[in-house]
Amino acid sequence: MSARIGLTHTAYYLPERVDDVRSWARRAGHSAACVAQLERVGVRYYRDAAGESVASMAMKAIDALIRSSGLSPNTLDCMIYTHTLQGSVAPPPMSLTRIVCDTFGFVHAEAFSFAQQHCASLLGALRVIRAMFVARPALRRVLLVGADAMPVASERLIEGAGLMSDGACAALIERDSPVNRLIAVRTHASGLAWQGALGQQESHLATQYFLSARQLIATVASDAGLEPTAIQRILPHHLDLPAWHRVLSSLGIARERLFTENFSRIAHVSVSDPIINLTDCHSLLWNEPLLLFAHGVGGFSSAALLLR
Amino acid sequence: MSAPVVTAVAAYVPPALPLAQWSQIEHTLNATVLTGWARLVYPYWFAAYGRDLPQPSMPLDDTPSASWPAAAAGIAVETGIGFVPVEKNDDLSGLATDVAQTICAARAPEAPRIDVVMFCHSSLNEHVSTTTAGRLRAAIGEPCFPFSIAQQQGASVFTALRLAKDLFVAEPELRVILIVAAEKWCHPFARRIGRWTLQGDAAGAILLERDSPATHSRGLQLLDTAVQPLCRADAPFGLPASLIDTNAIFAPALLALIDALLRRHGRRAGEISAVIAHQVNRPLVEAVSRQLGLPRERHLEDRRAYLGAAESIVRLAETLDMCTLEHGALVLAWGVGLGGYVGCSLLEACGKPAVCLSDASPTGQ
Numbered sequence: 001m002s003a004r005i006g007l008t009h010t011a012y013y014l015p016e017r018v019d020d021v022r023s024w025a026r027r028a029g030h031s032a033a034c035v036a037q038l039e040r041v042g043v044r045y046y047r048d049a050a051g052e053s054v055a056s057m058a059m060k061a062i063d064a065l066i067r068s069s070g071l072s073p074n075t076l077d078c079m080i081y082t083h084t085l086q087g088s089v090a091p092p093p094m095s096l097t098r099i100v101c102d103t104f105g106f107v108h109a110e111a112f113s114f115a116q117q118h119c120a121s122l123l124g125a126l127r128v129i130r131a132m133f134v135a136r137p138a139l140r141r142v143l144l145v146g147a148d149a150m151p152v153a154s155e156r157l158i159e160g161a162g163l164m165s166d167g168a169c170a171a172l173i174e175r176d177s178p179v180n181r182l183i184a185v186r187t188h189a190s191g192l193a194w195q196g197a198l199g200q201q202e203s204h205l206a207t208q209y210f211l212s213a214r215q216l217i218a219t220v221a222s223d224a225g226l227e228p229t230a231i232q233r234i235l236p237h238h239l240d241l242p243a244w245h246r247v248l249s250s251l252g253i254a255r256e257r258l259f260t261e262n263f264s265r266i267a268h269v270s271v272s273d274p275i276i277n278l279t280d281c282h283s284l285l286w287n288e289p290l291l292l293f294a295h296g297v298g299g300f301s302s303a304a305l306l307l308r
Numbered sequence: 309m310s311a312p313v314v315t316a317v318a319a320y321v322p323p324a325l326p327l328a329q330w331s332q333i334e335h336t337l338n339a340t341v342l343t344g345w346a347r348l349v350y351p352y353w354f355a356a357y358g359r360d361l362p363q364p365s366m367p368l369d370d371t372p373s374a375s376w377p378a379a380a381a382g383i384a385v386e387t388g389i390g391f392v393p394v395e396k397n398d399d400l401s402g403l404a405t406d407v408a409q410t411i412c413a414a415r416a417p418e419a420p421r422i423d424v425v426m427f428c429h430s431s432l433n434e435h436v437s438t439t440t441a442g443r444l445r446a447a448i449g450e451p452c453f454p455f456s457i458a459q460q461q462g463a464s465v466f467t468a469l470r471l472a473k474d475l476f477v478a479e480p481e482l483r484v485i486l487i488v489a490a491e492k493w494c495h496p497f498a499r500r501i502g503r504w505t506l507q508g509d510a511a512g513a514i515l516l517e518r519d520s521p522a523t524h525s526r527g528l529q530l531l532d533t534a535v536q537p538l539c540r541a542d543a544p545f546g547l548p549a550s551l552i553d554t555n556a557i558f559a560p561a562l563l564a565l566i567d568a569l570l571r572r573h574g575r576r577a578g579e580i581s582a583v584i585a586h587q588v589n590r591p592l593v594e595a596v597s598r599q600l601g602l603p604r605e606r607h608l609e610d611r612r613a614y615l616g617a618a619e620s621i622v623r624l625a626e627t628l629d630m631c632t633l634e635h636g637a638l639v640l641a642w643g644v645g646l647g648g649y650v651g652c653s654l655l656e657a658c659g660k661p662a663v664c665l666s667d668a669s670p671t672g673q
Contacts, residue, residue, distance in 0.1 A: 053356035095647025102540040116441035116456035131478035191446030196437025
């Protein structure tokens with residue numbers, strides 16, 4: 001079953017403070033080899049929330065979306081908040097979703113968090129949102145929000161693949177959307193590396209990530225009745241740029257279709273990468289398919305195919 | 309599409325401590341200096357939301373000089389809570405995984421695979437980078453779609469039930485959904501919320517299957533679920549410490565939601581055979597039952613601490629373990645999210661789900 005829904009408006013917020021990987025490595029006690037590896041995978045700069053809370057960042061992203069979209073807060077049916085880090089919510093027993101809804105006057109919105117797929121959570125939530133639209137004919141608009149801030153500098157490193165940046169994003173998903181229509185969404189979860197920093201990063205996992213990314217892109221294209229080569233734009237997560245080139249090469253997709261203009265400038269903004277890219281990419285062609293992709297440490301991947 | 313069916317329920321409640329004993333432990337914990345990640349992060353995290361770390365566990369405002377046993381006795385009198393289940397061995401993701409595996413182990417080899425796993429919780433796992441949803445996926449050992457639903461605390465399970473119903477409608481190939489809920493409270497997160505409630509550790513899991521001739525007679529049909537936030541004007545973000553004031557906010561919201569759900573299905577409160585209530589505190593349960601006109605024997609009553617997101621599933625397992633529901637019996641489940649949510653579900657007995665209950669806690673019935 002399907003519902004004609006799409007991401008009609010997107011916005012994001014990045015904290016003002018920009019830092020570079022070299023000064024980060026000096027402060028966090030990482031080696032020159034670590035810096036060289038980060039630069040090799042495409043990272044130069046990242047954003048630092050510098051103590052700003054995720055609630056504040058999420059609200060700034062939502063505020064930007066409301067201003068650009070003209071959304072009437074009392075017409076929102078649901079808000080889903082996504083994040084990677086356990087601390088990117090309100091501490092129990094408080095509820096960040098309720099704080100956000102009350103702050104913006106989302107008085108009729110159901111609100112909850114969708115998480116634990118790490119950085120794939122935001123795109124993973126699209127599968128649930130699609131189901132909600134199919135099952136609930138009265139549902140008109142859902143606000144999908146993502147935010148994370150890494151409070152400990154030394155923990156920003158995502159071994160071998162990138163550097164975690166801070167920021168937030170918001171996307172309005174509406175029924176009968178004329179733009180960015182959701183054609184297909186696919187998710188993959190291996191359960192490997194669920195232990196996060198407590199576990200061992202094994203080399204075979206990198207191979208699995210490559211294979212799952214390749215498989216997921218091929219499958220989501222197939223769901224949409226397309227060959228992978230028909231995808232005109234790939235909006236990637238900001239991890240391991242050379243691996244992206246290998247994945248696209250293996251699928252026969254031209255490297256030029258990968259959107260990388262902000263890749264080295266903002267690093268990996270956890271769940272927000274796909275929405276930041278959708279907002280920043282101005283070369284999207286009308287009615288052409290584009291792919292959003294996210295990967296989460298812990299063996300999670302999500303891919304969404306949109307029609308611009 | 310007909311409603312999905314709850315075909316299996318598993319629950320685990322660890323051994324419980326008397327409230328006075330827990331209060332002494334809490335006193336010691338509050339004097340414990342945080343280390344590592346917790347020291348670096350938690351004070352700033354709490355401060356960003358206008359809270360000091362130890363605040364919820366400090367002696368009650370109006371009894372600052374009272375001894376801890378005396379303060380505990382005061383809470384017990386007001387809330388009716390006398391025992392606190394405390395898990396000493398497993399972490400949060402371990403509790404969740406154990407009940408999920410209990411359900412899986414009891415399934416027939418030819419049973420269809422679990423397609424979706426939802427994890428509901430309020431408390432945090434011991435390390436911030438772990439993912440319980442990922443661990444559940446690893447434990448199940450088959451491809452599935454695992455994720456967590458949270459920020460609604462105890463009401464998360466009701467949202468999970470709603471989403472499960474949506475997924476069954478939207479994805480025709482989907483056959484089985486597992487909902488797991490668990491809580492384990494570790495320092496510096498407070499078990500006690502003012503004078504309103506005290507939280508214990510536990511885990512529960514329910515298996516929902518698409519309605520079919522094979523599943524229909526094996527469980528409880530999920531008729532409908534509703535969840536809604538409290539109005540901010542009634543309940544500001546920081547919960548009031550007073551039990552009477554807080555109950556006065558939650559009880560009318562619960563009653564309105566339950567009434568709306570019953571009316572939507574053309575049912576009356578008098579038709580309800582069993583109530584799966586969140587035992588946040590005894591006066592709240594009694595107020596809701598009284599207003600609905602339901603006699604006490606329709607719900608379980610004991611002195612165990614509130615089990616948060618796990619409460620509904622544990623209480624359902626206990627009810628099914630103790631009672632025989634006749635075919636067609638109507639079951640009402642209701643609950644709250646401490647951050648300001650209320651939720652309820654209506655279920656109808658078409659058979660008895662498989663039940664596996666491991667409860668080591670004295671309940672003081």
